[in-house]
Amino acid sequence: MKPLKEYTIQFVGLKVGKHHFDYQIDNKFFEHFEYEEFNDVNIDTHLDFEKKSTLMELHFSVEGTVNVNCDVTNEPFDQDIKGHFDLVVKFGEDYNDEYEDILILPHGEYELNVAQYIYELIILSVPAKRVHPGVMDGSLQSDVLKKLEELSPKGEKETKTSEEIDPRWNTLKKLLTDK
Numbered sequence: 001m002k003p004l005k006e007y008t009i010q011f012v013g014l015k016v017g018k019h020h021f022d023y024q025i026d027n028k029f030f031e032h033f034e035y036e037e038f039n040d041v042n043i044d045t046h047l048d049f050e051k052k053s054t055l056m057e058l059h060f061s062v063e064g065t066v067n068v069n070c071d072v073t074n075e076p077f078d079q080d081i082k083g084h085f086d087l088v089v090k091f092g093e094d095y096n097d098e099y100e101d102i103l104i105l106p107h108g109e110y111e112l113n114v115a116q117y118i119y120e121l122i123i124l125s126v127p128a129k130r131v132h133p134g135v136m137d138g139s140l141q142s143d144v145l146k147k148l149e150e151l152s153p154k155g156e157k158e159t160k161t162s163e164e165i166d167p168r169w170n171t172l173k174k175l176l177t178d179k
Contacts, residue, residue: 012110040067083125
């Protein structure tokens with residue numbers, strides 16, 4: 001049995017035209033890729049598959065939530081994600097996936113597994129910096145935030161008078177103003 005078999009599309013049996021595939025992505029999907037940064041996953045994936053006589057066009061769209069830990073407080077929260085990706089599949093002599101949006105399959109291929117493309121689209125749709133919405137609006141009460149506030153520099157900046165500044169700097173500042 002092939003892993004993630006339900007994501008394999010046997011395009012040789014499909015008629016020329018548009019076809020639609022829907023997938024519900026959860027934690028089991030990411031276990032196959034050994035990706036463990038998500039606490040929980042609930043994503044709807046829609047694939048519009050258009051078969052033409054010489055090529056195929058795939059339009060992926062993902063929308064849903066992933067439960068991740070905040071980078072600031074380490075509190076879990078649901079991060080909304082949304083993403084789109086277009087892929088063109090052509091046929092040639094050898095398999096070639098050098099380009100990010102063009103896939104070349106050898107003549108005689110009859111199926112395509114789209115799991116890797118869905119995985120990459122979801123991972124790239126999650127923001128690089130994950131900040132709990134409660135941190136942004138100040139409504140989250142956390143021990144980590146209290147400690148950060150306690151250790152942060154005070155609002156009053158100590159201004160040094162010219163007497164406290166090393167006199168060598170004053171001489172250098174004169175060079176800037178003399179022209």
